[in-house]
Amino acid sequence: MAHTHDVTVGGDVVRKRYVSWDDGEPEREWAALQHLALEAPDLAPSPLDRAVEDGRPVVVMSLVAGEPLGGRLSVAQEQGLAEAMRRLFAVAVPDGLAERANGPAVMRDKVHEWLAEDYDLTACQDAGLVLIAKDRAVDWLATVNLPDIVDPVIAIGDGNLDNVLWDGEVCRLIDWEEYGASDLAHEIADVVEHASSRLTRSLDVEALIAEFGLDGSQRARLEQHRALLACFWLMKMLPGNGGFVRNPAGSTEDQARHVLALLDQASWLSK
Structure with a gap:
């Protein structure tokens, strides 16, 4: 980035x-x-x-007190994260607020364009697996219908837990340069799919999602937005992109398997 x-x-x-x-x-x-x-x-x-x-x-x-969340989150830290997100999502969206940077209205088309490019995958540990995930992602992104904003919320615009400071009792949020309006499902997905926490399995994803009390239609949209953002991170971890060298060897394959699993889930929910 x-x-x-x-x-x-x-x-x-x-x-x-x-x-x-x-x-x-x-x-x-x-x-x-x-x-x-x-x-x-x-x-x-x-x-x-x-x-x-x-x-x-x-x-x-x-200056905000606390240290960035990192490593496997404790129950208290994860509850603190959920509470900070709920407080954020409860804030009224100002009239005329522009969509966050790389928000749901543009993200699908951008990721499709990026992933559809030709990549030399020979540096991957399992180029065949990565190619299968890449091709399936491109096909899915070309056909999936993702509504822009259904449940409008305020968005920080970056799911990196480095932007969440924990002081031992509560979480606070920093780095607002991508701020704007977004969709509830997209923003929850942005947190649980961010590579910095997903690759290290820092979150109890299902427990965190449960904190938001989503109904059936919101949960179905969440799975689609999770697949979208997982495809984005697969792109970032392809050879030639920054995530390939920043993350440990095998991360691209880990992300490829994750993308395939989420695409299976998203496809089943859309039937």
Whole structure:
């Protein structure tokens, strides 16, 4: 993932200076912090100031206590994560709020385009398995009908648990540069399918999903969005893409097996 910012901490203040902002990242983050300060106090950093340094936009915010979630989450940590997500999803979506970066309206077409490209899979441990998963994903993405937004929610826009800080009692959320409107199922899927936690089996996925009390239609949409995001991570872990070198050997094959299992589930639910 592209590096978008530098962070400096002084006392209880964080200065986030953007090195790229093509998708309006500073505006997204500032809008998120302002809205959440009113609607969900203490869920995210407090907005303090905006500035420009050396021609680069800066967002100044309060320092949030805690450490990023990592490793296998405890029951308390997973419940804290679920509570932070529920608080976020309970916040009213502002009128006219743009969709989050890479939201459900565009994600399917983007992933289909990326996965349909030719890749040299010879560096994979099991190129045959990866090719089967890639081809099935491309075929599924070409035909699946994913509604854009059914249950509108506020989205942080990044399911990486590095963005969730745990202080021993509660979780808070940081890094809002992809903030926007999204769909409930898509955002839950973004968390449970993020490679940084899925590859390490950090989450009790079914227990976390149960925390949201989804009905049957929401659960069916969740399975489709999980398959979509799993396909995205398969693409990221193909040779030539950053995830192939960042993750341990065998991760691409692990993701390929996961994609095939989710596509089987998504196809069964759509019948």
